[in-house]
Amino acid sequence: MEGSLFDTCVASYLLDPERRDHSLGYLIEGEYGFSLPELKSQTKAAKKEDAGLFGEETVPPACSRAEGVLKVQESLEGRLREDGLLDLYNRVEAPLIAVLADMEEAGVRIDVDFFLRMSENLSTALNKIEKKIYDLAGEQFNIRSNKQLAGILFDKLGLPYGRKTKTGYSTSQDLLENLSSEHELPRWVLDYRELFKLKSTYVDALPHLVSDKTGKIHTNFNQTVVATGRLSSSQPNLQNIPMRTELGREVRKGFIADKGYALLSLDYSQVELRILAHLTGEEKLRDAYVRGEDIHRATAALIFGVEPEAVTGEMRNAAKMVNYGLLYGMSAYGLSRRLGISREEAMEFVQGYSASLPKVKKWKDSNLDSVREEGYTTTLMGRRRYIRDIRATDRSRREFAERAAINSPIQGSAADMIKLAMVNIHKELAGMNSRAKMTIQIHDELLLQVPEEEIEKICSMAKEKMVTALELDVPIEVDAGWGPTWYDAHH
DNA sequence: CACTAGTGCAA
DNA sequence: TATTGCACTAGTG
Numbered sequence: 001m002e003g004s005l006f007d008t009c010v011a012s013y014l015l016d017p018e019r020r021d022h023s024l025g026y027l028i029e030g031e032y033g034f035s036l037p038e039l040k041s042q043t044k045a046a047k048k049e050d051a052g053l054f055g056e057e058t059v060p061p062a063c064s065r066a067e068g069v070l071k072v073q074e075s076l077e078g079r080l081r082e083d084g085l086l087d088l089y090n091r092v093e094a095p096l097i098a099v100l101a102d103m104e105e106a107g108v109r110i111d112v113d114f115f116l117r118m119s120e121n122l123s124t125a126l127n128k129i130e131k132k133i134y135d136l137a138g139e140q141f142n143i144r145s146n147k148q149l150a151g152i153l154f155d156k157l158g159l160p161y162g163r164k165t166k167t168g169y170s171t172s173q174d175l176l177e178n179l180s181s182e183h184e185l186p187r188w189v190l191d192y193r194e195l196f197k198l199k200s201t202y203v204d205a206l207p208h209l210v211s212d213k214t215g216k217i218h219t220n221f222n223q224t225v226v227a228t229g230r231l232s233s234s235q236p237n238l239q240n241i242p243m244r245t246e247l248g249r250e251v252r253k254g255f256i257a258d259k260g261y262a263l264l265s266l267d268y269s270q271v272e273l274r275i276l277a278h279l280t281g282e283e284k285l286r287d288a289y290v291r292g293e294d295i296h297r298a299t300a301a302l303i304f305g306v307e308p309e310a311v312t313g314e315m316r317n318a319a320k321m322v323n324y325g326l327l328y329g330m331s332a333y334g335l336s337r338r339l340g341i342s343r344e345e346a347m348e349f350v351q352g353y354s355a356s357l358p359k360v361k362k363w364k365d366s367n368l369d370s371v372r373e374e375g376y377t378t379t380l381m382g383r384r385r386y387i388r389d390i391r392a393t394d395r396s397r398r399e400f401a402e403r404a405a406i407n408s409p410i411q412g413s414a415a416d417m418i419k420l421a422m423v424n425i426h427k428e429l430a431g432m433n434s435r436a437k438m439t440i441q442i443h444d445e446l447l448l449q450v451p452e453e454e455i456e457k458i459c460s461m462a463k464e465k466m467v468t469a470l471e472l473d474v475p476i477e478v479d480a481g482w483g484p485t486w487y488d489a490h491h
Numbered sequence: 492c493a494c495t496a497g498t499g500c501a502a
Numbered sequence: 503t504a505t506t507g508c509a510c511t512a513g514t515g
Contacts, residue, residue: 145512146497167496167513197499201510226506230502237508240501248500272502321504328504337503399503407505411502443502443506 088381092419093223099426099438100221100231106437106449107216108238111485112207114254122199129192136185143192146171152185159183198242202251209236221441228408229383229415231441239442241486255486257449262482264436264455265489266462267445268418269477270295272327275380275413278472280363284356289474296320302356303349322353326360327410329403364406371405379412380470381420414444417476421469422446425462434458447486455482 080086134140137156141148150169154161159182162175173193176186209217217236225232233239241255242248257263273295277285288298293308300319301308311319318339325335336346354361371377372391376384385408389401422441429436436458440447446466450458463478481491 142512144498144510147512165497170497172498193499197510201500201508205510222507228506230506232507234508237501240499240508242500243502244500267502325504328506330504333503335504396503403504404506411506414502445502 083384084382085384088383088416092381092416092423095423095426096223096419099422100223102426103438103440104218104221106439107211107214107218108439108447108449109216109256109258110206110210111254111256112210115203115207118250118254119199119203122195122203126192126195126199129188129195133185133188133192136183136188143189144196149189153179157183157185159186194245194247198248198251202242203254206236206254219440226415227385227404229379229385229412229419230443231415231419233440238440249487252487252490253485257484260452261449262452262455262484263486263489264448264450264459264462264480264482265445265486266448266459266466266478266480268414268466269479271414271417271444271476272410273323274472274474274476275410275417276327276360277474279380279409279413280357280359281473282357282359282363285360286474296323299323299353299357303352305352318349322349326353327407329364329406367409368402368405377405377408377412379409379416381413381416383412383416385412413470417470418444418446418466421462421466424465424469428461428465429458432461447489450482 077086080089130143133143137152139152141152143149147168149171150161153159153171154169159179161169162178163170171189173190176190179186180190206217211218217238219233219238220235222232222234231239242251255263273285274289277289284298284302285295288295294316296316296319297308297311299322300306300311300315303319303322304311304315306315321335321338325338330338332346332350333343335349336343339346367377368390371387375388375390376386378384385404387401387405387408389397390405392398392401418441422438425446426438429438434451434454436448436450436454438446438448446462448458448462459480459482463480466478467476479491481489483489
């Protein structure tokens with residue numbers, strides 16, 4: 001049932017890029033008269049009832065959808081061919097539909113008791129922090145309300161306020177960090193927020209999403225949402241499970257393998273930077289990767305004009321920011337903010353970078369020219385993203401469009417690569433008659449549940465498929481790890 | 492209940 | 503004034 005719907009959605013997504021952000025909603029709206037919010041609430045309700053995409057009452061017959069697909073097939077195929085998207089559709093997007101369906105159906109097991117224990121621990125800790133905050137504030141208030149919090153911090157305690165938002169003073173993390181040198185309270189609020197976030201979004205929410213039928217969590221992998229070609233995940237979003245802080249990372253201990261199985265994680269190493277090296281044809285970047293060098297160290301050596309051995313931690317960090325900033329089309333001003341340096345210094349870094357890696361700047365310029373000319377960006381497999389605002393007269397709109405135009409071919413090519421790898425791995429697993437299953441994709445990582453005795457075999461097979469999905473001028477590397485939980489699968 | 496704003500999690 | 507998402511809570515009408 002979902003297959004035919006998704007078939008049409010994928011086609012409409014490839015063919016109608018102006019509407020791709022809403023292609024599912026557009027389709028449903030057009031064909032069945034649902035508004036977007038209605039669609040959202042219906043899919044949510046249906047998910048809760050475990051009754052399919054829509055509630056029973058509102059399900060349009062599967063055959064009418066199939067008929068609809070058939071009616072538009074010919075004209076859509078013609079347009080795919082015209083735009084050179086047939087290969088992408090036939091080799092990647094169409095076969096991926098079944099792969100995603102299998103992943104959603106396979107689901108992932110969570111340790112409900114683990115989350116219940118963690119929830120209690122968080123409650124205890126939150127209560128203590130709450131008391132401390134009320135004590136410091138001299139009154140009780142809702143710590144989660146930015147309005148009330150701003151009242152305490154800026155009106156009552158008289159702390160220096162930063163930027164204002166549409167509705168009042170900002171209480172953002174960034175700002176509270178700076179304020180923590182002035183007063184004890186901001187630090188406690190930050191701690192409170194971290195714990196509350198973990199508890200409400202992950203620890204308490206996930207156990208409620210376990211299916212009665214399978215005892216597992218079944219996310220939705222949305223194929224027609226992200227403008228660059230990535231997947232998104234919803235209900236729940238399994239692509240934003242905490243990783244950075246130690247406490248947050250604990251959540252991953254709650255994602256477990258079935259008995260007799262292990263979770264195998266495979267992730268592309270710096271795939272977007274490698275794609276940048278490939279797209280730009282910059283030999284210095286390519287050679288660094290060919291030689292297996294530390295790319296940030298190598299970049300630092302070039303920017304600062306020193307030997308790689310002489311690069312300090314600080315220099316490497318600055319180079320890392322420049323490298324990643326590049327992927328997002330960051331300005332010298334943005335870089336200066338991130339590194340806490342002056343704009344002049346940041347400008348020097350950028351100039352140093354352009355001087356030693358001239359082809360990166362050349363690529364950016366020619367890419368922007370082509371977007372202005374054609375109106376869209378292109379990935380390695382020809383996937384398009386239309387960028388209307390590239391000619392906007394409003395400067396901030398235009399600059400936003402320019403950043404998207406720089407980022408899209410890179411992010412989108414990485415999406416092409418992992419999607420193709422997923423299709424190939426899925427095919428191979430079927431051929432091997434393996435019990436291993438792909439369960440989650442997180443943009444540059446694949447999580448598989450694998451029978452313990454097959455781990456090494458599956459690991460090397462999947463790694464090979466990921467590394468060879470697209471042939472680039474730059475070597476592609478994949479890191480792998482496995483264990484009884486998602487936490488353990490990362491080394 | 493529908494909706495927006497602010498915030499924060501991931502790659 | 504760094505890209506792409508999803509979701510939680512508060513607050514408005």
